[in-house]
């Protein structure tokens with residue numbers, strides 16, 4: 001049985017990461033006698049051998065804390081000169097680590113899958129506020145992000161109503177519009193624009209005008225990955241991230257003046273940004289993250305290398321990395337079409 005485990009958090013942070021760490025350490029310690037270390041700043045800490053001990057005392061009170069106490073980064077495990085499976089296996093041997101628990105999104109899971117195929121003992125826990133991992137029905141962090149975005153919509157509506165303005169709220173969602181869709185429905189938005197379905201400015205303006213004709217102030221929610229039909233990639237003016245992908249954000253600021261130009265209605269944009277990723281997790285996310293942490297302790301006790309824990313219905317199950325990564329979970333066209341009937 002694997003006794004000494006290294007935990008890392010990789011990719012964007014997400015409310016609930018600390019609750020996973022706490023759940024794993026508490027269950028591992030009390031049920032299996034497992035010991036844990038935390039690698040600092042994701043794969044970087046593993047590659048550089050930078051680890052801190054994680055015992056019961058160090059995870060005290062963690063389930064309500066946002067962020068990750070062991071840090072995160074977008075540095076990959078194959079980075080030269082110290083990365084790669086051989087170096088990592090040697091590093092683990094030197095530190096007496098039997099297996100790695102990688103908590104992260106799709107990129108982290110892809111890196112973990114590759115390490116597993118190269119002979120590293122590794123398991124995964126899925127995380128992302130975007131909720132776009134097909135492996136699991138919900139990821140922790142998503143509920144928190146939706147709560148924050150919904151509160152933002154509620155607040156924007158009172159100021160929009162007072163000034164009779166059109167308000168545009170931009171939320172995260174690179175490939176999937178789940179945060180936009182859920183918060184938009186919860187907040188009664190008049191149009192919800194998601195990466196999965198381009199819409200023309202003419203259509204958006206028609207929805208906005210019809211709201212104004214009813215004497216209401218329009219509320220539009222747009223995901224950062226939304227595109228107009230003539231755009232071949234999402235709006236990006238902020239350079240590349242650590243893994244050379246365009247940093248998104250700012251489509252709301254493009255959309256607002258276009259709405260104003262096409263409708264004559266004064267329009268303001270707000271970009272919610274990292275506020276939706278920071279701070280305390282919702283109660284739902286704390287519970288989900290704690291359950292996933294406890295389940296991953298069981299998984300390593302069974303030496304279920306190459307698998308991730310996931311939520312299926314109300315159960316926490318185990319899935320192979322390969323199956324988990326087959327597809328991204330995007331908003332189904334039919335589901336969007338149903339809600340779209342309510343726009344305007």
Ligand SMILES: Nc1ncnc2c1ncn2[C@@H]1O[C@H](COP(=O)(O)OP(=O)(O)OP(=O)(O)O)[C@@H](O)[C@H]1O
Nearest residue numbers: 011012074075076104105106107108110111128243
């Ligand atoms: N296919 C891959 N092979 C090896 N390493 C990868 C692969 N994909 C991603 N990585 C590494 O793993 C890191 C984490 O992935 P990424 O930055 O996409 O975050 P993530 O885990 O998907 O979380 P987020 O949801 O915030 O994007 C990347 O920055 C990159 O260094």
Ligand SMILES: O=P(O)(O)OC[C@H]1O[C@](O)(CO)[C@@H](O)[C@@H]1O
Nearest residue numbers: 012128129130172173174241248
């Ligand atoms: O600012 P960062 O850390 O690069 O992350 C931004 C990205 O992270 C995500 O929230 C996914 O975690 C995306 O929606 C967004 O594009």
Ligand SMILES: [Mg+2]
Nearest residue numbers: 011105106107
């Ligand atoms: Mg990613």
